[in-house]
Amino acid sequence: MLTEERHQFIRDRLAADGRVLAGELASRFGVSEDTVRRDLRELAKAGQLRRVYGGAVTLAPFAAATISQRSSHAVEEKLRLAKAAVGVLAAGQTLFIDGGTTNEAIARAIPRDIELTVATNSLGVALALADLPLVELIVLGGRYVRDLGTCVGGDTLTAVAQLGADLFFLGSCGLDASRGVTAFDSAEAEVKRAMAKNSAGIVIAATNDKLATAAPYRVAAPDAIRHLVVERTAPAAILDDFQRQGAEIRFA
Amino acid sequence: MLTEERHQFIRDRLAADGRVLAGELASRFGVSEDTVRRDLRELAKAGQLRRVYGGAVTLAPFAAATISQRSSHAVEEKLRLAKAAVGVLAAGQTLFIDGGTTNEAIARAIPRDIELTVATNSLGVALALADLPLVELIVLGGRYVRDLGTCVGGDTLTAVAQLGADLFFLGSCGLDASRGVTAFDSAEAEVKRAMAKNSAGIVIAATNDKLATAAPYRVAAPDAIRHLVVERTAPAAILDDFQRQGAEIRFA
């Protein structure tokens, strides 16, 4: 039996039952439990299931409900970035957080015992923060765009205009040392610009594939970035360019 | 049985009954009470429940107060109510939907193939609708209140004021044929009043325990209710009172 066939069977079984047992799969496939565990580990790394002691279960409902397509990509890297990104937080701060899977990961990585005020136009981020007892959560409403997972439009801009934040966690965008921060969508860019304008500093957590890419709509100048959180494997030349323009580099 | 499955069961049971007993869970899972206590301790540490002598209860005092009286069948009843409630919908309509578990159930019961415009201040409702391809979703932002699961405040009122809807699905409130619709919270009531004002008709889906109860804050007069969705076992006398004031009764 091919490895891929086992993986497919596990996915199907998870979709049907919501959980699988390592021992059960081993006898079903006629392979050792070690092999099954390896399968489960790989699928977990690919973001297709959650590993638990004794087997695996489907991902948390909120994770499945949000932008599931993109979030299965580079889960581990985003988790590492998120953990590093929350390091810039200080108690009592006010934040803007916009959309994107990296920002959702950051929201989930915020510890329960820190007091913050957070304004977000992302449903996924709002959901991640809805449970935190010490976080004052402000939802920035507006027209919901399915593909982005965020609210945009005039209502959103109005709401942003009434707020001011210490930090703005800017997500899902292109990043280039000469062109700065750019977005793929006009309405999305408008909201990002408003948030950037009303924030004292911008924080960007970017996977390597976001570095040195540009999109049509300008959001912020490169020297507006205060904290840049990147992977350890990020190209040093690009980081130098950002650092020269005032960004503080943080490695995940 | 996986540890994770026990945890999930405990969460579900808490959501349904508002409380769990350690001994009861132990015999149901077929494990020792020590194991159950360990589970409860972990969930408490994760902030998902509050540990009490003999078992555990839900965190939110508001939710606990209203939920504790519900039977474990309340989930099924809400599902039945929700299915009946979506029967009043027609393609192309614009809706307000506010918070409450019944409204979340209604949102989940909306079929994928109906075109609607929905404005909601409930995160749960928004999440349920985020996937539906034909629903234009407008999120009504504002200060998020954890116990209600909704956004309230001036920003929310401003956003509501700019919209008009055919129907308003009004949730989580007291219902009395003489006093009308009433809410437990002042800020919540304000938003409900604004939604009621800007809607052509009000729809209320109420479990039996909601009928003939009243809360401090008035939201709408009894004759503002256009559709009242109730269980088959609802007391006829109460229904008559509402019907005389213009409500159309629908049975789940």
Place this chain on the structure above:
DNA sequence: GCCGTTCTTGCATAAACATGCAAAACATGC
């Protein structure tokens, strides 16, 4: 105050786990 119940803590054990390694199956280049 007492007593039974519930809880925490420490400990033992078995199961599940990660890791390193070697054999087998497979592909690749000459």
Place this chain on the structure above:
DNA sequence: GCATGTTTTGCATGTTTATGCAAGAACGGC
């Protein structure tokens, strides 16, 4: 065809985790 490198798999190793049991502490009713 044969040597070489890669992937997959199972096994042995040591580690971690889950669980139940026992003993003592904490709680609640009387």
